[in-house]
Amino acid sequence: MSATPVIQVEHLRKAYGSKVAVEDVSLTVARGEIVGILGPNGAGKTTTVECLAGLRVPDSGRVRVLGLDPQADKARVKEVLGMQLQESELPAKLKVREALDLYASFYADPADPAALLADLGLTERADARFEQLSGGQKQRLSVALALVGNPQVAVLDELTTGLDPQARRDTWGLVERIRDRGVTVLLVTHFMEEAERLCDRVVLIDAGRVIATGTPAEVAERASGGQHLRFRASAPVPASVIEALPTVTSAQGPDPVGEYDVRGTGSVVQDVLVELAGRGVTADTVRVEGGTLDDAFVALTGRAHATENGAAQNGATKNATTPPATTPSEV
Numbered sequence: 001m002s003a004t005p006v007i008q009v010e011h012l013r014k015a016y017g018s019k020v021a022v023e024d025v026s027l028t029v030a031r032g033e034i035v036g037i038l039g040p041n042g043a044g045k046t047t048t049v050e051c052l053a054g055l056r057v058p059d060s061g062r063v064r065v066l067g068l069d070p071q072a073d074k075a076r077v078k079e080v081l082g083m084q085l086q087e088s089e090l091p092a093k094l095k096v097r098e099a100l101d102l103y104a105s106f107y108a109d110p111a112d113p114a115a116l117l118a119d120l121g122l123t124e125r126a127d128a129r130f131e132q133l134s135g136g137q138k139q140r141l142s143v144a145l146a147l148v149g150n151p152q153v154a155v156l157d158e159l160t161t162g163l164d165p166q167a168r169r170d171t172w173g174l175v176e177r178i179r180d181r182g183v184t185v186l187l188v189t190h191f192m193e194e195a196e197r198l199c200d201r202v203v204l205i206d207a208g209r210v211i212a213t214g215t216p217a218e219v220a221e222r223a224s225g226g227q228h229l230r231f232r233a234s235a236p237v238p239a240s241v242i243e244a245l246p247t248v249t250s251a252q253g254p255d256p257v258g259e260y261d262v263r264g265t266g267s268v269v270q271d272v273l274v275e276l277a278g279r280g281v282t283a284d285t286v287r288v289e290g291g292t293l294d295d296a297f298v299a300l301t302g303r304a305h306a307t308e309n310g311a312a313q314n315g316a317t318k319n320a321t322t323p324p325a326t327t328p329s330e331v
């Protein structure tokens with residue numbers, strides 16, 4: 001990871017009249033990362049990224065993009081930061097190729113529009129007018145326009161809102177390809193699944209404040225109080241032995257069918273299995289459940305979240321836990 005963050009936000013505050021949109025937001029994004037800003041409607045996500053792009057003037061706090069102040073260095077920030085805005089609309093009759101050529105003309109060293117069209121699967125639609133594009137094609141065009149200046153950092157705001165599940169998955173592949181091109185990505189999203197799938201780290205914002213940061217797995221684990229392990233032991237082991245392990249928070253068992261129920265954090269699964277193995281005991285039918293980012297969102301914000309279909313949902317299904325993340329850097 002590079003020493004100087006690509007994006008730095010320190011104690012950002014921004015109000016619209018008496019409405020405080022961002023109370024106190026701090027975050028960093030390192031080169032090559034995909035970082036997700038998550039939060040309920042009105043949390044202050046868009047305002048935060050608009051301050052980064054120089055579209056809004058912060059009331060207080062410090063915002064830097066590659067060390068540049070978006071207000072003092074507007075032109076240079078425009079060269080290094082590509083912003084895909086929520087619901088970007090273009091003139092209905094403008095053709096895809098014309099839009100890209102127009103945007104390319106704004107930059108000193110633009111990307112090759114034809115290559116970008118090919119990269120985004122839009123070559124066949126190059127002569128289509130904006131009004132003729134599907135929702136997914138419009139989104140891809142908006143991403144192409146954000147990338148045409150060859151930015152070092154791309155800010156993608158609700159990239160997949162309104163897309164059907166297949167188009168959403170296609171778009172995820174696209175975000176990964178953007179990162180593979182060496183572009184650092186800041187992604188604003190409502191979708192937990194999207195963040196879990198794409199983001200190296202997430203920043204959960206609620207009511208203008210950061211309420212949790214970390215890898216998706218870390219945030220999920222912290223909010224849900226850790227992991228839940230169930231197994232049958234090949235021979236009885238006192239629950240107190242398991243409970244004595246530092247990563248175990250509670251252990252119960254064996255029940256009448258020989259099953260144990262253990263809760264813990266971090267490497268709890270491995271620790272329990274190693275302890276059993278050291279006693280010559282095998283754990284059978286091991287099941288591990290971990291909190292998901294969905295759970296974290298509801299637990300931390302007390303609010304429903306958006307599902308893949310765009311509908312609000314209150315409950316949260318426990319899924320099999322993802323492997324521990326390897327980049328536990330904090331913002």
Ligand SMILES: Nc1ncnc2c1ncn2[C@@H]1O[C@H](COP(=O)(O)OP(=O)(O)OP(=O)(O)O)[C@@H](O)[C@H]1O
Binds near residue numbers: 019040045
């Ligand atoms: N131009 C504006 N004038 C007044 N209030 C605004 C303006 N823009 C945003 N707000 C308010 O500021 C708060 C934060 O808005 P913002 O768009 O930053 O949130 P968000 O997290 O991006 O929300 P969403 O997920 O709905 O896009 C909201 O209460 C919103 O109504």
